[in-house]
Amino acid sequence: MEGKRKEGRERKISLYFASPFFNAEQVEREEYLKAKLRYLDYDVWSPKEECHLDPNADIKLRKKVFYKNLDAILSCSAVFAVTDGKDMGTIWECGFAYANSVPIIYYAETLGDNPFNLMLAESGICVLTSRKELKVGVIEEALENYKDYTFKGVIE
Numbered sequence: 001m002e003g004k005r006k007e008g009r010e011r012k013i014s015l016y017f018a019s020p021f022f023n024a025e026q027v028e029r030e031e032y033l034k035a036k037l038r039y040l041d042y043d044v045w046s047p048k049e050e051c052h053l054d055p056n057a058d059i060k061l062r063k064k065v066f067y068k069n070l071d072a073i074l075s076c077s078a079v080f081a082v083t084d085g086k087d088m089g090t091i092w093e094c095g096f097a098y099a100n101s102v103p104i105i106y107y108a109e110t111l112g113d114n115p116f117n118l119m120l121a122e123s124g125i126c127v128l129t130s131r132k133e134l135k136v137g138v139i140e141e142a143l144e145n146y147k148d149y150t151f152k153g154v155i156e
Helices: 024-039 047-051 059-075 088-099 118-123 138-144
Strands: 014-018 043-045 078-082 104-107 126-128
Touching: 014 024, 014 047, 014 059, 014 088, 024 043, 024 078, 047 059, 059 088, 078 088, 078 138, 088 104, 088 118, 126 138
Parallel strands: 014 043, 014 078, 078 104, 104 126
Antiparallel strands: none
């Protein structure tokens, strides 16, 4: 992994990791990004790791998992959201975070020169489009300067 671990933080930044994980490409991306974020010394809360749900789970367990995810979003410093795959759950989690003033960092590896969604562009404090951009200080800078952030790319 590139970069060096940042030492001496007063408060460790915690990230709710919102991402699709329904095919091999998504799983590879998710696993790489979680490992990289942890290497950079962030606490990463992953729904897949913490409370993955069987598709046939009963109603009681579904509700328990749903509220556990909401609590995690509200307790984290920010949401780190992978938009590749345009997963409905990930986008919903971002809307919930935005409505509750939780900062959102978008990761759009497959965006390329394509337009980015207006609602995402306006709700995020940072949009990263490559693995190389994920390095020491990027998330701290986004959290510190979020009021000055404006997405500069093309929107749809």
